[in-house]
Amino acid sequence: xxxxxxxxxxxxxxxxxxxxxxxxxxxxxxxxxxxxxxxxxxxxxxxxxxxxxxxxxxxxxxxxxxxxxxxxxxxxxxxxxxxxxxxxxxxxxxx
Amino acid sequence: xxxxxxxxxxxxxxxxxxxxxxxxxxxxxxxxxxxxxxxxxxxxxxxxxxxxxxxxxxxxxxxxxxxxxxxxxxxxxxxxxxxxxxxxxxxxxxxxxxxxxxxxxxxxxxxxxxx
Amino acid sequence: xxxxxxxxxxxxxxxxxxxxxxxxxxxxxxxxxxxxxxxxxxxxxxxxxxxxxxxxxxxxxxxxxxxxxxxxxxxxxxxxxxxxxxxxxxxxxxxxxxxxxxxxxxxxxxxxxxxxxxxxxxxxxxxxxxxxxxxxxxxxxx
Numbered sequence: 331x332x333x334x335x336x337x338x339x340x341x342x343x344x345x346x347x348x349x350x351x352x353x354x355x356x357x358x359x360x361x362x363x364x365x366x367x368x369x370x371x372x373x374x375x376x377x378x379x380x381x382x383x384x385x386x387x388x389x390x391x392x393x394x395x396x397x398x399x400x401x402x403x404x405x406x407x408x409x410x411x412x413x414x415x416x417x418x419x420x421x422x423x424x425x
Numbered sequence: 426x427x428x429x430x431x432x433x434x435x436x437x438x439x440x441x442x443x444x445x446x447x448x449x450x451x452x453x454x455x456x457x458x459x460x461x462x463x464x465x466x467x468x469x470x471x472x473x474x475x476x477x478x479x480x481x482x483x484x485x486x487x488x489x490x491x492x493x494x495x496x497x498x499x500x501x502x503x504x505x506x507x508x509x510x511x512x513x514x515x516x517x518x519x520x521x522x523x524x525x526x527x528x529x530x531x532x533x534x535x536x537x538x539x540x
Numbered sequence: 541x542x543x544x545x546x547x548x549x550x551x552x553x554x555x556x557x558x559x560x561x562x563x564x565x566x567x568x569x570x571x572x573x574x575x576x577x578x579x580x581x582x583x584x585x586x587x588x589x590x591x592x593x594x595x596x597x598x599x600x601x602x603x604x605x606x607x608x609x610x611x612x613x614x615x616x617x618x619x620x621x622x623x624x625x626x627x628x629x630x631x632x633x634x635x636x637x638x639x640x641x642x643x644x645x646x647x648x649x650x651x652x653x654x655x656x657x658x659x660x661x662x663x664x665x666x667x668x669x670x671x672x673x674x675x676x677x678x679x680x681x682x
Contacts, residue, residue, distance in 0.1 A: 382645070383645070383648075384645065384648045384649070384652070385645030385646060385648055385649040386569040386570075386648070386649055386652055387569070387570055388568065388569050388570060388571065388572070388574075390572075390574070391568050391569055391574050391652060391656065392569075392652065394574070395651075395652045395655045395656065396648060396652060399622075399633045399655075400633070402618075402655075402659075403618055403619070403622070403633075406614060406615050406618060406659065406662065407615065409662075409663075409666060410611065410614075410615055410662075410666075413611060413666050413669060413670065416669075416670055416673055416674070417669070417673065419677075420673045420674075420676065420677045
């Protein structure tokens with residue numbers, strides 16, 4: 331009986347969250363619109379000048395390793411810290 | 426008949442995945458199922474980021490002679506970082522769950538909160 | 541499941557999977573791919589060997605000390621390439637000013653290729669290391 335009330339309450343909370351997010355999504359610019367404001371600030375410069383400045387045809391690799399190299403260095407540090415954490419827990423001696 | 430579909434349909438798919446992940450994290454009692462719900466939840470956010478970067482009729486972002494209409498390459502680079510961070514998070518959580526099982530011999534979250 | 545079928549198919553397929561993963565890592569600057577994707581492909585081929593033949597056979601593919609060395613080389617090469625920019629008189633991670641007899645576009649191409657290879661080696665060692673340590677930890681003897 332308590333379980334049934336808990337299930338109904340959980341579904342009610344999730345439905346409220348879904349309804350509010352749907353209202354927010356319906357106000358966004360249309361899907362696959364060429365004139366959306368997301369394509370206006372720095373992405374046209376990456377699309378036009380990435381082959382002359384870096385000499386690499388792949389735009390995603392040029393962004394990851396040349397224009398945004400700091401973020402890739404931080405990501406390598408994060409996954410290195412994850413590996414060190416796993417190795418430090420499994421290397422303990424048995425009691 | 427096709428006009429009855431809501432506009433921005435791929436964003437609704439991302440919202441559906443988010444709700445499924447939240448339901449799994451709240452309702453299930455096993456600890457491993459909660460961690461799988463966390464993984465689905467982070468995947469839904471990355472799907473939303475990639476769906477925002479599509480332009481109509483665009484080519485893949487590799488430089489080819491004679492093509493000037495590309496897809497936005499910036500969300501692809503951000504999502505690659507996000508996938509790797511989710512991998513490190515899931516693996517560390519699974520190691521902690523193994524040690525909890527060795528210590529208390531149970532994986533039930535209702536019994537573990539009554540310690 | 542019959543172990544003979546899985547072992548025969550693994551023995552045939554694993555060299556081709558590793559060769560394809562190496563192709564994805566090296567062709568990072570030219571076609572879709574790069575360090576992260578190729579590293580995960582090569583690492584998962586070693587997980588396939590661990591599932592078919594047992595954990596000890598997969599341990600002989602890469603020792604504990606080799607895995608630790610490959611793990612550290614990835615981050616050190618990246619930081620070293622960043623410090624080369626400071627040694628040549630520019631900012632951190634500005635590697636277009638190195639006094640080599642190439643145009644700046646070719647220097648950038650070479651450095652992006654080196655960074656991609658270091659990332660691939662790092663991720664390959666890390667994926668195998670995470671799987672082997674989790675599997676050994678979960679062997680519970682009551």
